[in-house]
Amino acid sequence: MSSEANVAKAGLEGIVAAQSSISDVNGIEGRLIYAGYDIHDLAEHATFEEVIYLLWHCKLPSRSELDQLKNQLSAETGLPKEIQQLIRSIPKTANPMDALRTVVSALSFYDPDGADMSREANVRKAIRLTAKFPTIVTTFQRLRNGLEPVQPRADLSIAGNFLYTLRGEAADEVATRTMDVAFILHADHELNASTFAARVTAATLSDMYSAIVSAIGTLKGPLHGGANEGVIKNLLEIGSVEGVEGWVKNAFERKQKIMGFGHRVYRTVDPRATHLKEMSRQLGQRTGETKWYEMSRKMEEVVMAEKRLNANVDFYSASTYYALGIPTDLFTPIFACSRISGWTAHVLEQFENNRLIRPRAEYVGPRDLKYVAISQR
Ligand code: COA
Numbered sequence: 001m002s003s004e005a006n007v008a009k010a011g012l013e014g015i016v017a018a019q020s021s022i023s024d025v026n027g028i029e030g031r032l033i034y035a036g037y038d039i040h041d042l043a044e045h046a047t048f049e050e051v052i053y054l055l056w057h058c059k060l061p062s063r064s065e066l067d068q069l070k071n072q073l074s075a076e077t078g079l080p081k082e083i084q085q086l087i088r089s090i091p092k093t094a095n096p097m098d099a100l101r102t103v104v105s106a107l108s109f110y111d112p113d114g115a116d117m118s119r120e121a122n123v124r125k126a127i128r129l130t131a132k133f134p135t136i137v138t139t140f141q142r143l144r145n146g147l148e149p150v151q152p153r154a155d156l157s158i159a160g161n162f163l164y165t166l167r168g169e170a171a172d173e174v175a176t177r178t179m180d181v182a183f184i185l186h187a188d189h190e191l192n193a194s195t196f197a198a199r200v201t202a203a204t205l206s207d208m209y210s211a212i213v214s215a216i217g218t219l220k221g222p223l224h225g226g227a228n229e230g231v232i233k234n235l236l237e238i239g240s241v242e243g244v245e246g247w248v249k250n251a252f253e254r255k256q257k258i259m260g261f262g263h264r265v266y267r268t269v270d271p272r273a274t275h276l277k278e279m280s281r282q283l284g285q286r287t288g289e290t291k292w293y294e295m296s297r298k299m300e301e302v303v304m305a306e307k308r309l310n311a312n313v314d315f316y317s318a319s320t321y322y323a324l325g326i327p328t329d330l331f332t333p334i335f336a337c338s339r340i341s342g343w344t345a346h347v348l349e350q351f352e353n354n355r356l357i358r359p360r361a362e363y364v365g366p367r368d369l370k371y372v373a374i375s376q377r
Pocket residue numbers: 011222223224225227256257258259260261262263264265307309312313314
C-alpha cells in the first residue's frame with residue numbers, strides 16, 4: 001500500500017475504531033461515563049454488580065433484575081474440578097496473570113454452552129467468566145502459599161468474596177466497600193488496549209473465551225494494567241518520603257518511564273484516580289501506616305512539577321491494594337477481575353453488529369528485490 005493517505009498513525013492515537021454505547025472517556029474534561037452515568041456518581045452510589053448489569057445491558061437494573069443477576073453470578077463462582085486440578089499443577093512461581101490466562105483458556109472446555117454463539121449463550125458465558133475470575137485468582141494465590149482454596153459464599157458480593165476467598169475470613173465493611181469501588185472504577189474504559197484486543201478477536205467471530213484470553217495477555221503489559229504492580233515496586237524500592245524527589249529526578253534523567261503516570265487520552269486528572277487517592281488516604285489512616293500514601297502524594301507532586309504528567313488509575317490503586325494487605329503481584333489480576341465486566345460487554349456489543357477489524361500497515365521495507373540462491377547469499 002503506498003498512497004499518501006495511508007501513513008501509519010503510531011499507536012493508533014486518536015483513531016476512532018468502533019462505535020460503542022458502553023463507556024466514553026473525555027480526555028480534555030477528565031470525564032468518564034458508563035452508558036451515560038458519570039463515574040463519580042457510580043463510585044459514590046452504585047455497587048459493582050449494578051455496574052456489571054449496566055455495562056452488559058446499557059441500563060441500570062431494577063431490583064428484580066439485580067437480584068437475578070446476583071443469583072446467577074453467585075451460582076457460577078465455583079470452578080470445575082478439572083480446573084481446580086489444573087490450578088494445582090501450575091508452578092507456584094508462575095506469574096498470576098499467566099496463571100489466569102491459562103486457566104481461562106482451559107475453562108472454555110467445560111462451558112456448558114460450548115460453541116453456541118447466540119446472545120443468550122454469550123451472556124451466560126459473560127456471567128460465568130465474571131463470577132469465576134476472582135475465584136481463579138484467589139485459588140491460585142492460596143495454593144501457591146500451601147493453603148487450601150476457600151469456597152465463595154452465596155451471601156457475599158463479588159468484592160466481599162474476593163477478600164473472603166483470599167484471606168479465608170470475611171472482610172469488614174470498609175475493606176469490602178473499598179474493593180467494590182475499585183472494581184467499579186476499573187470496570188470499563190472505552191477502547192483501551194485490552195478491550196480493543198478482545199474486540200479484534202471477537203470480530204473474527206471467534207468465541208468469548210478466546211477474546212478474553214487475548215484481553216488478559218494484553219492487560220498484563222506494564223504500559224497497561226501491569227503498571228499498578230510497577231507503582232508499588234517503585235515505592236518499595238524508594239522506601240521513604242524523603243527519597244521520592246531524588247528517585248523521580250533520577251528516573252527522568254535516565255529517560256525511564258514512571259509507572260502510574262501519563263495517559264493516552266486524559267490531558268487532565270484521571271477521574272478514577274481521585275477516588276483511589278481518597279481511599280488510599282483513608283485506608284492509610286485506618287491502619288496507621290500512612291507512609292505509602294504520603295510517598296504517593298509526594299511522587300505525584302514531583303512528577304507534576306517536573307513533567308506535567310498526571311497520575312492515572314494505576315497510581316493510587318497500588319497503595320490502596322497494599323493497604324488492604326493484598327500481595328503485589330495480584331494487583332494486575334484484580335484489575336482483570338473488574339475489567340472482565342467491560343471486556344465481556346464489548347465482546348457482546350461487537351457480536352451484535354460485527355465487522356472484521358482489519359487495518360492496514362504502511363510498508364516501509366524494500367521492494368523489487370530479486371531472489372538470490374542460498375549458495376550465493
Ligand atoms: N513517565 C515518564 N515520562 C512519560 C510517562 C511516564 N509515566 N508517560 C509519558 N511520558 C512522556 C514520554 O516519555 C513522552 O515524552 P517525549 O515526548 O519527550 O518522548 C511523552 O510523555 C508522551 O508519552 P508516550 O509514551 O508517547 O504517550 P502514549 O500516549 O504513547 O503512552 C502511556 C501512554 C500510558 C503508555 C504512558 O503515559 C506510560 O507509559 N505511562 C506509564 C505506564 C502506565 O502508568 N500505564 C497505565 C496507563 S492507565
